[in-house]
Amino acid sequence: MMISQQLLQTIELSKQCMETSDLSEIENEKSLISQREYANQLKTIYKEVLYYLDSKKAFLDPHLSLIKFSSMIGTNTTYLSKAINKYFECNFKTLINNYRVEYSKKLLIDNNSTFSIKEIAQKCGFLSISAYYASFKKITQLSPLQYKIIKLYTAYPHAEQELISE
Structure with a gap:
């Protein structure tokens, strides 16, 4: 009788373990x-x-x-x-500033653009020119003007000589 009671307890414990295992799965x-x-x-x-x-x-x-x-x-x-x-x-602020700077880079090198740096900053969503400069420099390691000069010079490498010879 004692063995059967132990067997019943073992079976019951096995059932509980299986149920716990099933629940866990x-x-x-x-x-x-x-x-x-x-x-x-x-x-x-x-x-x-x-x-x-x-x-x-x-x-x-x-x-x-x-x-x-x-x-x-x-x-x-x-x-x-x-x-x-x-x-x-990156975080939200960095993402937005990256997009703004990338957009401003296009405006900076647009030959048909007559916008000042301040106007470009405003058009790109920056509330201040200092925020624009800081973001631009952080992303490109250049100021907006330095970037513009480098891009224009690499696009027209003989521009300086042409200006001098005229």
């Missing part, structure tokens, strides 16, 4: 599904970020903030920050 599967869904959400947000920055040029808004941008995209600030950190490997 189910929880692991749920966790994997959640991780996949989360990764898909971040990828969707990344695509929206690209759309709003590349197509809509949202970075030109001088008052663009993480809150405002997350609202445009239709997500919350936490998910937006995580997507930017994961896919762009």
Whole structure:
């Protein structure tokens, strides 16, 4: 009788262990599904970020903030920050400044442009010329004027000699 009672207890413990193991497997599967869904959400947000920055040029808004941008995209600030950190490997402010500086580089070397450096800074979404200079220098290691001179000189290497010979 004692053996059968021990056997019953062992069987019961085995059942409990199997149930716990099954529950653990189910929880692991749920966790994997959640991780996949989360990764898909971040990828969707990344695509929206690209759309709003590349197509809509949202970075030109001088008052663009993480809150405002997350609202445009239709997500919350936490998910937006995580997507930017994961896919762009920087924070929101750095991303926006990178886009602004890249856009300003095009304006700086546009031969048809008559904009001053200050006007370019404003057109690119910078609230002040000092913020523009700081961002530009941080990204390119040059001032906007130095960049313009180097680009124009490399595009027209004989321009200096032509000016001297005239």
